[in-house]
Amino acid sequence: MDQIKIFAPASVANVSCGFDVLGFCLDPVGDEMLIRKTNASGVKITKIEGQNLPLDVKKNVAGVAAEALLKAHPTQSGFEIEIHKKIKAGSGIGSSAASAAGAVFGINELLGKPYTAHELIAFAMEGEGLASGSAHADNVAPVLMGGITLVRSINPVDVIQLPTPKALTAVILHPKIELKTMHAREIIKKNVTMEKAIQQWGNLGAFVSALFNEDYDLMSRSLKDEIVEPMRSLLIPEFESLKKASIDAGALGFGISGSGPSVYALTKGIDSAQKISNAINKVISSIGIDFEIHISKINEQGIKILTN
Amino acid sequence: MDQIKIFAPASVANVSCGFDVLGFCLDPVGDEMLIRKTNASGVKITKIEGQNLPLDVKKNVAGVAAEALLKAHPTQSGFEIEIHKKIKAGSGIGSSAASAAGAVFGINELLGKPYTAHELIAFAMEGEGLASGSAHADNVAPVLMGGITLVRSINPVDVIQLPTPKALTAVILHPKIELKTMHAREIIKKNVTMEKAIQQWGNLGAFVSALFNEDYDLMSRSLKDEIVEPMRSLLIPEFESLKKASIDAGALGFGISGSGPSVYALTKGIDSAQKISNAINKVISSIGIDFEIHISKINEQGIKILTN
Numbered sequence: 304m305d306q307i308k309i310f311a312p313a314s315v316a317n318v319s320c321g322f323d324v325l326g327f328c329l330d331p332v333g334d335e336m337l338i339r340k341t342n343a344s345g346v347k348i349t350k351i352e353g354q355n356l357p358l359d360v361k362k363n364v365a366g367v368a369a370e371a372l373l374k375a376h377p378t379q380s381g382f383e384i385e386i387h388k389k390i391k392a393g394s395g396i397g398s399s400a401a402s403a404a405g406a407v408f409g410i411n412e413l414l415g416k417p418y419t420a421h422e423l424i425a426f427a428m429e430g431e432g433l434a435s436g437s438a439h440a441d442n443v444a445p446v447l448m449g450g451i452t453l454v455r456s457i458n459p460v461d462v463i464q465l466p467t468p469k470a471l472t473a474v475i476l477h478p479k480i481e482l483k484t485m486h487a488r489e490i491i492k493k494n495v496t497m498e499k500a501i502q503q504w505g506n507l508g509a510f511v512s513a514l515f516n517e518d519y520d521l522m523s524r525s526l527k528d529e530i531v532e533p534m535r536s537l538l539i540p541e542f543e544s545l546k547k548a549s550i551d552a553g554a555l556g557f558g559i560s561g562s563g564p565s566v567y568a569l570t571k572g573i574d575s576a577q578k579i580s581n582a583i584n585k586v587i588s589s590i591g592i593d594f595e596i597h598i599s600k601i602n603e604q605g606i607k608i609l610t611n
Numbered sequence: 612m613d614q615i616k617i618f619a620p621a622s623v624a625n626v627s628c629g630f631d632v633l634g635f636c637l638d639p640v641g642d643e644m645l646i647r648k649t650n651a652s653g654v655k656i657t658k659i660e661g662q663n664l665p666l667d668v669k670k671n672v673a674g675v676a677a678e679a680l681l682k683a684h685p686t687q688s689g690f691e692i693e694i695h696k697k698i699k700a701g702s703g704i705g706s707s708a709a710s711a712a713g714a715v716f717g718i719n720e721l722l723g724k725p726y727t728a729h730e731l732i733a734f735a736m737e738g739e740g741l742a743s744g745s746a747h748a749d750n751v752a753p754v755l756m757g758g759i760t761l762v763r764s765i766n767p768v769d770v771i772q773l774p775t776p777k778a779l780t781a782v783i784l785h786p787k788i789e790l791k792t793m794h795a796r797e798i799i800k801k802n803v804t805m806e807k808a809i810q811q812w813g814n815l816g817a818f819v820s821a822l823f824n825e826d827y828d829l830m831s832r833s834l835k836d837e838i839v840e841p842m843r844s845l846l847i848p849e850f851e852s853l854k855k856a857s858i859d860a861g862a863l864g865f866g867i868s869g870s871g872p873s874v875y876a877l878t879k880g881i882d883s884a885q886k887i888s889n890a891i892n893k894v895i896s897s898i899g900i901d902f903e904i905h906i907s908k909i910n911e912q913g914i915k916i917l918t919n
Contacts, residue, residue: 324813455817455833456810463820463829494802500838502764504812505632509763511819512771521771525763530808 306339307412308609311405312602313390314397315473315567316441319528319558320506324454326397328445328602329473334401335387335609336365338409343381346370353388364399365406368430372407375426376417382410394477395565400442403430408447408606420447420605425460435562442561449605451514467601468517472576474568475560476545476583479593482538482564490534499529519555519571526556526569539563544586552582573598614647615720616917619713620910621698622705623781623875624749627836627866628814632762634705636753636910637781642709643695643917644673646717651689654678661696672707673714676738680715683734684725690718702785703873708750711738716755716914728755728913733768743870750869757913759822775909776825780884782876783868784853784891787901790846790872798842807837827863827879834864834877847871852894860890881906 312333316326334353341347346369348358360366365384373382384406390398404427411418418426424440424447432438444452444462455461495503506525513521536542536559545566549557553575554568568579576598587594620641624634642661649655654677656666668674673692681690692714698706712735719726726734732748732755740746752760752770763769803811814833821829844850844867853874857865861883862876876887884906895902 321812321816323809324816453813453816453820455813455829461817461832463817465820491805493805495805495808497799497801497803497838500803500808500811501631503808504629504815505761505763507812507816508629508632508761508819509769509771511816512761512773512823515820515823521763524769530805 304413306337307409308335308337309405309409310607310609311336311401311408312446312606314400314442314445315475315560316397317531317559317561319526319532319556320503320510321453322503322528322531323439323441325451325507326441326445327451327473328449328605329396329475329597329599330602331599332390332396332475332597334389334405336402336405336409337385338406338413339383340413341381341383344379345381346373347381347383348386349383350385351388352386354392356388356392362433363402364430364434365402367433368403368427369406369410371426371429372410372423376414378414382413391477393481395482395559395561395563396475396477397442397446397561399431399434400427400446403427404443404446405606406430412608421460421462423447424462428457428460446605450601450603453511465511465514467603468514468519470571471601472570472573473599473601474549474554474570474576474579474583475565475597475599476587477565477595478540478587479595480540480564482562490538491531492534495530503528503530522569523555526558528558532558535559535563539566540592541586541590542566545583548582548586549579552579554579612721614645615717616643616645617713617717618915618917619644619709619716620754620914622708622750622753623783623868624705625839625867625869627834627840627864628811628818629761630811630836630839631747631749633759633815634749634753635759635781636757636913637704637783637905637907638910639907640698640704640783640905642697642713644710644713644717645693646714646721647691648721649689649691652687653689654681655689655691656694657691658693659696660694662700664696664700670741671710672738672742673710675741676711676735677714677718679734679737680718680731684722686722690721699785701789703790703867703869703871704783704785705750705754705869707739707742708735708754711735712751712754713914714738720916729768729770731755732770736765736768754913758909758911761819773819773822775911776822776827778879779909780878780881781907781909782857782862782878782884782887782891783873783905783907784895785873785903786848786895787903788848788872790870798846799839800842803838811836811838830877831863834866836866840866843867843871847874848900849894849898850874853891856890856894857887860887862887
């Protein structure tokens with residue numbers, strides 16, 4: 304096999320009570336990537352469509368991730384990467400993660416799979432480090448492993464696959480405003496009160512239990528974030544109105560996706576997701592900014608191979 | 612039924628990554644309580660054996676908890692409580708919780724069970740408030756519900772029963788030194804760093820997942836506490852040596868039980884628990900303080916009715 308075409312999906316990280324640890328993989332939104340094995344050595348990014356991103360390997364998340372893999376696994380071959388971006392950079396649904404994870408996934412396939420999906424996380428994280436200023440795994444993990452993942456530790460990488468309740472469905476709103484991840488990181492305080500931290504880990508523990516038991520009521524009670532959301536939500540237009548409209552329309556929870564500006568709602572079933580989508584549409588339409596709304600099942604597979 | 616004799620077990624709270632939320636119920640250690648329905652109104656504590664504790668209802672955790680229940684559920688009958696204490700107050704294995712939970716459990720039985728175990732938690736918590744200065748549920752919840760519990764919220768009370776892996780076994784060391792819960796609370800900082808808080812909720816989420824999957828390796832990786840243990844362990848003689856000896860002998864995790872001075876180890880199986888018990892015994896024997904060691908399965912039933 305000398306080339307592979309893949310679909311590298313978007314993802315939601317910082318899922319409310321799971322700030323920095325919990326993420327899930329989306330289905331309908333994602334980039335396409337073509338990766339070719341060549342006789343030249345090293346990594347080249349030959350084409351990027353759909354976004355104005357650097358072709359320079361050292362300045363591109365896919366390039367940095369690919370080089371991290373090849374550093375650990377030296378080979379005579381070289382690799383060319385074409386990226387057809389459909390996830391907008393800075394949207395908060397894992398644009399850089401899709402590219403970084405896609406690059407290492409594709410190269411791993413072309414090398415005959417020397418690494419497991421879990422092992423690929425460390426390489427993809429190096430790409431993420433370029434994008435956001437700090438290496439994090441909560442987007443690349445669900446893209447590589449599929450479904451819902453919990454990052455217990457990044458050093459060493461220890462990511463746990465959580466069960467995906469069958470009817471769990473996400474609604475994503477991407478308001479087309481600029482919001483740099485680094486800026487959104489700066490707004491977060493260095494310390495939190497013990498009281499709020501205890502609430503957060505109580506909620507996360509409960510949410511994990513709810514996923515195992517498919518207990519949608521408990522998911523709803525535990526999808527809360529009183530630590531990061533109160534600060535970051537200030538950067539997102541109409542956040543509180545969107546949240547209220549979603550919950551009123553039946554959402555189990557509503558929060559910021561990644562570091563924003565995208566927001567997510569989780570709900571039970573496609574019909575409910577459609578109602579939430581309509582409610583969100585109504586609120587966001589009233590303020591005259593461009594936006595996109597996606598309805599998505601949780602993608603249990605992660606990256607998909609389109610053709611070899 | 613006019614009287615009930617019950618076994619009110621000890622419990623471990625503040626289980627490492629689950630500070631203030633996670634607790635489990637012990638089997639062999641506990642108080643016996645006799646509760647009688649009478650024609651007089653109100654609550655009386657008629658006898659306390661084994662400990663020097665106040666008979667005054669307003670100053671006794673069992674009395675305060677019992678009165679909280681009767682305030683919510685007025686009745687013509689009165690109740691007399693006898694307590695045969697075997698759990699030493701201030702030991703860190705839920706002495707006050709056993710009395711508070713036992714009182715409301717017994718009265719609820721004699722009233723024909725108007726409340727579920729989950730509903731009784733709120734009343735028992737009022738007794739706990741008297742003992743420690745703040746109402747908390749992480750000991751009374753596992754005593755009333757059995758097994759391993761997670762307190763998602765105390766206001767309103769929302770406690771989740773977690774699964775108990777079959778082979779999970781606890782070793783408890785009670786070094787007989789005085790350590791007041793209030794003092795142990797004072798040593799805890801009001802704020803924690805975001806970094807450590809994220810580690811803690813990542814570990815707790817992973818531990819909950821490990822309980823569902825009976826993944827003992829993951830239990831071991833996630834039974835950590837970098838927030839409270841570094842401070843409170845300073846109050847416990849030879850804590851680090853005891854921890855090392857336990858882990859070397861095969862413990863999945865080791866930490867402070869409640870607010871100490873008792874410490875706990877969790878492991879897989881009775882044989883391993885016996886090895887850990889021997890290792891702990893060796894360390895604690897060398898410093899010349901009185902102590903007790905208990906080996907206990909997780910008590911999935913909680914309070915037991917001995918006779919009516």
